[in-house]
Amino acid sequence: MNKIVSIAFLVVGIILLVLAYNSYHSAASSVSRVVTGTSTDKTVWLLIGGIIATGAGLTGTLSGSKKM
Numbered sequence: 001m002n003k004i005v006s007i008a009f010l011v012v013g014i015i016l017l018v019l020a021y022n023s024y025h026s027a028a029s030s031v032s033r034v035v036t037g038t039s040t041d042k043t044v045w046l047l048i049g050g051i052i053a054t055g056a057g058l059t060g061t062l063s064g065s066k067k068m
Contacts, residue, residue, distance in 0.1 A: 003061065010057025016050030 023029055023043040032040045 006057050006060025008057070009053050010061060013050050013052070013054030013057050016046050016053060020046035020050055 020043055023046055024039055029039050029043050032038065038044075
């Protein structure tokens with residue numbers, strides 16, 4: 001994976017994780033946790049997307065380019 005693409009995935013992943021954190025602590029998510037016992041779907045999808053994008057970015061960034 002290209003380094004620039006990996007860094008872009010890393011940045012997007014971190015942004016998604018920050019948005020998930022903010023969404024988790026929102027009033028709507030608090031009400032949802034009280035009523036249903038789980039967070040809102042938006043929070044869960046932001047968290048999943050953030051973890052996947054951050055993982056892909058870290059893997060691509062840390063693996064380095066191997067020339068054969």
